[in-house]
Amino acid sequence: MSVFVACQRCGQLARRVATPSMACPRCGTRLFLRKPASLQRTLAYLIAAAVLYIPANLLPIMHTATIQGDEDDTIMSGVLVLIHSGSWPLAALVFFASIMVPILKLLALSVLLLAARFRWRDHAHALGRLYRLVEFVGRWSLLDIYVLTLLVALVQLQALATIEPRAGAVAFAMVVILTILAARSFDPRLLWDPPPAGGGAR
Amino acid sequence: MSRLITCLHCDLLQRLSGAEAEAGAAGVVHCSRCGAELLHAHTGSADLPLALALACIPTFLIAVGFPLVSMNVQGATVATTLPGAIVALFRHGMAFLAFVVFVTTLLAPAAQLLFLAGSLLLIRFRRGAPHIPLMFRFWAAFHEWGMLDVLMLGMLVALGKLAAIAAVVPGPALWAYAGLLVLMAAQRTTLSTHDFWRLSEGGRT
Numbered sequence A: 001m002s003v004f005v006a007c008q009r010c011g012q013l014a015r016r017v018a019t020p021s022m023a024c025p026r027c028g029t030r031l032f033l034r035k036p037a038s039l040q041r042t043l044a045y046l047i048a049a050a051v052l053y054i055p056a057n058l059l060p061i062m063h064t065a066t067i068q069g070d071e072d073d074t075i076m077s078g079v080l081v082l083i084h085s086g087s088w089p090l091a092a093l094v095f096f097a098s099i100m101v102p103i104l105k106l107l108a109l110s111v112l113l114l115a116a117r118f119r120w121r122d123h124a125h126a127l128g129r130l131y132r133l134v135e136f137v138g139r140w141s142l143l144d145i146y147v148l149t150l151l152v153a154l155v156q157l158q159a160l161a162t163i164e165p166r167a168g169a170v171a172f173a174m175v176v177i178l179t180i181l182a183a184r185s186f187d188p189r190l191l192w193d194p195p196p197a198g199g200g201a202r
Numbered sequence B: 001m002s003r004l005i006t007c008l009h010c011d012l013l014q015r016l017s018g019a020e021a022e023a024g025a026a027g028v029v030h031c032s033r034c035g036a037e038l039l040h041a042h043t044g045s046a047d048l049p050l051a052l053a054l055a056c057i058p059t060f061l062i063a064v065g066f067p068l069v070s071m072n073v074q075g076a077t078v079a080t081t082l083p084g085a086i087v088a089l090f091r092h093g094m095a096f097l098a099f100v101v102f103v104t105t106l107l108a109p110a111a112q113l114l115f116l117a118g119s120l121l122l123i124r125f126r127r128g129a130p131h132i133p134l135m136f137r138f139w140a141a142f143h144e145w146g147m148l149d150v151l152m153l154g155m156l157v158a159l160g161k162l163a164a165i166a167a168v169v170p171g172p173a174l175w176a177y178a179g180l181l182v183l184m185a186a187q188r189t190t191l192s193t194h195d196f197w198r199l200s201e202g203g204r205t
Helices: A038-058 A075-084 A088-117 A121-154 A167-185 A188-192 B047-065 B082-091 B095-124 B129-145 B148-163 B172-190 B193-200
Strands: A004-006 A013-015 A062-066 A069-073 A161-165 B002-006 B013-017 B027-030 B037-041 B069-073 B076-080 B167-170
Touching: A004 B002, A013 B002, A038 A075, A038 A088, A038 A167, A062 A121, A069 A075, A075 A088, A088 A121, A088 A167, A088 A188, A088 B148, A121 A161, A121 A167, A121 A188, A121 B069, A121 B076, A121 B082, A121 B095, A121 B148, A167 B095, B037 B193, B047 B082, B047 B095, B047 B172, B069 B148, B076 B082, B082 B095, B095 B129, B095 B148, B095 B193, B129 B193, B148 B167, B148 B172
Parallel strands: none
Antiparallel strands: A004 A013, A062 A069, A062 A161, B002 B013, B027 B037, B069 B076, B069 B167
């Protein structure tokens, strides 16, 4: 195959040598023609994220205790509360970051995995753009975790109101981290690789 | 003059020719096959990115050390800093969440700023060249996990939610974060990976 390997971290082009492990001559990052076991790793992270997606959405992420009574909030009910209190822009933002982005990410990564596995080269251009989009928006899902962190720290007014984190938030944070790891271990260059007959490096 | 470059997204080896190939020329080149950014070069020395990176450090310290928000409820004032909020999460038994928030909002941004400023200082004063590759790798690794922009948005959402139940006053740290995001964005627009290595290899202009 190719004579050159590009460093994924600094972009340096290096002449390929026949040693088992090779480091970038400029920045020292280990060089691989393709990320090792890319599809297997991505699939493993993706399955773990999909499983945790269920408790992340069904379990409450926070518990509010006020003088009027106790209340458990899931991610979705948190969005509904924002809508009822009239904060449309905030509700839309949280809905997008916490509900749309994770589900679209799970779907997009599944499509990318299938495309790389079965070499749908005809759509490589569009899929490559999809991958860059997934990489870019994935981190924004941690939004709800930061909101929760601040609410928990501030709303500790003994008799009046307290907010406590609940298990759903842990599952949700794990979904976000796992999908970020899945996107990182996916190698977009696989989308462009010729069908296996050409000597694949899968 | 021409040079070879590989697209990191689709692995197509291509030859740059003409103006883009000159070391020190400014411009953006996209991959001819997949359209991803192939090369993003700026002109100029290490001075501006270094100044911006250094300016981020005290701003970050203010953002971490001062209260983010304070809240007035029936005469009592509650305030929290970011480290305080992380400790509160930990005390509620959410060690994993506390760890995630700690890494993405404190450790990674701090390490990223220090390694960037450190390596730019070495480049600017032409010292310690052997240490630059390692510092670059640390910077790049932490850079991926720093999520201050998301945190900023999260703080605004939290402010919006709290405003419904109490009088909320944005603290000094909130303004520091806003400033920090502007500084970091400015720094990113003055220095790409390509520029970093051009400058470290002697800053030909």
